[in-house]
Amino acid sequence: MRAATWNPAGPQVLEADGIRVAFGARQVLANIYLRVQTGQIVGLLGRNGSGKSVLLQTIFGARAVADASVRVNGHRVVPAFHRPGLVNYLPQEPLLPPSLPLRQAARLLGVDLEKATASFPALRAQFDCRAGELSGGSARLLQTLLLLHADTAFSLFDEPFSGVMPVHVETLADEMQRLKQRKGLLITDHRYAEVLPLCDVVYLLHQGRLLKLEGDVREELRDNGYLAH
Amino acid sequence: MTLLATHARALLLFYRTVAPFMLGLSALILLAVLLPALQEGWSVGLLPGLLLTKLATAPVVWYLSEQLRPNQYWFYFNLGMSRRRLWSSVVALDGLVFLGGALAMRASLA
Numbered sequence: 001m002r003a004a005t006w007n008p009a010g011p012q013v014l015e016a017d018g019i020r021v022a023f024g025a026r027q028v029l030a031n032i033y034l035r036v037q038t039g040q041i042v043g044l045l046g047r048n049g050s051g052k053s054v055l056l057q058t059i060f061g062a063r064a065v066a067d068a069s070v071r072v073n074g075h076r077v078v079p080a081f082h083r084p085g086l087v088n089y090l091p092q093e094p095l096l097p098p099s100l101p102l103r104q105a106a107r108l109l110g111v112d113l114e115k116a117t118a119s120f121p122a123l124r125a126q127f128d129c130r131a132g133e134l135s136g137g138s139a140r141l142l143q144t145l146l147l148l149h150a151d152t153a154f155s156l157f158d159e160p161f162s163g164v165m166p167v168h169v170e171t172l173a174d175e176m177q178r179l180k181q182r183k184g185l186l187i188t189d190h191r192y193a194e195v196l197p198l199c200d201v202v203y204l205l206h207q208g209r210l211l212k213l214e215g216d217v218r219e220e221l222r223d224n225g226y227l228a229h
Numbered sequence: 230m231t232l233l234a235t236h237a238r239a240l241l242l243f244y245r246t247v248a249p250f251m252l253g254l255s256a257l258i259l260l261a262v263l264l265p266a267l268q269e270g271w272s273v274g275l276l277p278g279l280l281l282t283k284l285a286t287a288p289v290v291w292y293l294s295e296q297l298r299p300n301q302y303w304f305y306f307n308l309g310m311s312r313r314r315l316w317s318s319v320v321a322l323d324g325l326v327f328l329g330g331a332l333a334m335r336a337s338l339a
Contacts, residue, residue: 062306081306084232088307093300095307097246108235108242108308147307 008085012153013037014184016059018069021051028054030208035201036184038153041176043195044188045226046205052188053092055205056156059186060089072153087154088147092162095143098132102142105131109150116149117142119171137163144172154184161191173198192221232309239308240318246301247319250290255327258283263331267338276331283327287320 014036021029028051036042046052057063059070061079070078072086080087088109096105106113117123123142126134134142144160161169173194176185189195196202202213206224213220221227244251258279266272294301305315 060306062302079311082309082311084309089303091300091303093303095303097242097301097304099245100242100304105304108239110235150307 008153011038012072012184014059014087014154014186015071016055016069018067019055019058019065020067021054021058021065027208029058029205032210034059034186034203034210036154036186038182038184039180040200041180041185041187041198043192043199043202044186044205045192045195045202045221046188047226050205051208052205053158055210056089056158056186056188057091060087060156062089085152087156088150088152089156090144090147090158090160092158094131094139095147096131096139098130100131102127102129102131102134106146109146111146111149113146116145119175120145120168137165137168140164141168141172145175148175148179148185152183154186157185157187157189159189160187161189161194169194192227235308236310239305239310240315240322243305243315244319244322246298247290247294250293251287251319251323252326254286254290255283255323255330258327259330259334263334264338267335272335276328279331280324280328284320284324287316287323291316 015034017033019029019032020027032055034042034044034055044052044055054063058065058068059080061070061077061081064079068078069076070080072080077083077086081089096102103113106116113127114124120141123138126138126142131139140160140163144157144164147155147157161172164172169191176187176198179185187195187198196217202217204211204213204221204224204226206226211220211224218227222229263272263275263279266275302312302315
């Protein structure tokens with residue numbers, strides 16, 4: 001389907017299904033159905049190796065999976081990252097080339113760096129740094145902020161809180177709540193205590209299947225072996 | 230910044246990361262083959278073959294780049310650029326740089 005059939009105006013609903021991924025004999029993802037809409041923060045939890053990153057990369061379009069269907073408002077958008085303004089993705093690995101100055105990265109992503117970091121004054125001193133010169137936590141926070149403030153309908157974040165200090169995690173969570181008014185966020189992170197209060201919908205990836213958790217989420221996480229207590 | 234300008238800047242940024250390999254190979258071919266050919270007078274009709282040789286080294290650079298920096302593409306994906314688009318553009322750009330270098334060398338020795 002051509003890009004022209006996807007209309008970026010108005011509310012957007014991103015749906016992914018038909019995603020089946022196996023590594024050798026091990027079925028990592030099977031019968032997945034996931035839905036994110038603008039105005040929502042959706043949490044994706046799962047044990048290590050359960051396929052969370054694979055799922056996000058497949059939705060983003062960086063990983064080709066036969067029969068995978070990713071749709072926005074019913075229109076097929078595969079690979080999704082080819083559609084300007086549709087979706088961006090924060091990988092677990094560093095996002096920015098190490099030699100790239102932050103200001104240039106922001107310009108390329110179409111983000112106002114001052115505005116994106118307005119709630120994090122401590123970051124201003126690092127605007128003239130190259131990405132590779134930042135500490136791990138600062139780099140993670142800046143990468144997340146750049147993608148959060150980029151003009152896309154959806155953002156997929158793989159471990160956005162990893163290495164970020166607690167005071168910034170709280171502010172970043174507030175920033176996500178504020179910006180979800182105009183975009184849909186899909187977040188996976190093992191810091192479930194910070195993720196759960198943020199989320200409108202929580203999915204658990206368990207033994208290759210995606211379970212939508214309703215009711216007492218913590219109890220369901222315990223029942224499925226994600227939490228011990 | 231328009232989409233085209235963004236992609237052009239991103240392409241130059243990506244080219245910078247592979248330039249040491251690609252320009253090194255270009256310099257090697259030009260200095261080891263074209264320069265002696267020009268000096269000794271047997272360079273007629275040599276350039277297309279050298280350009281093809283240069284283009285044939287692209288898969289080696291691609292392989293080394295994939296091995297050394299497997300996660301280098303995420304930023305470019307976020308700008309809407311696929312691996313295929315990046316590499317085809319970089320190979321075309323590098324071919325032009327090689328051709329420019331060869332023509333400049335020939336003109337300077339003429």
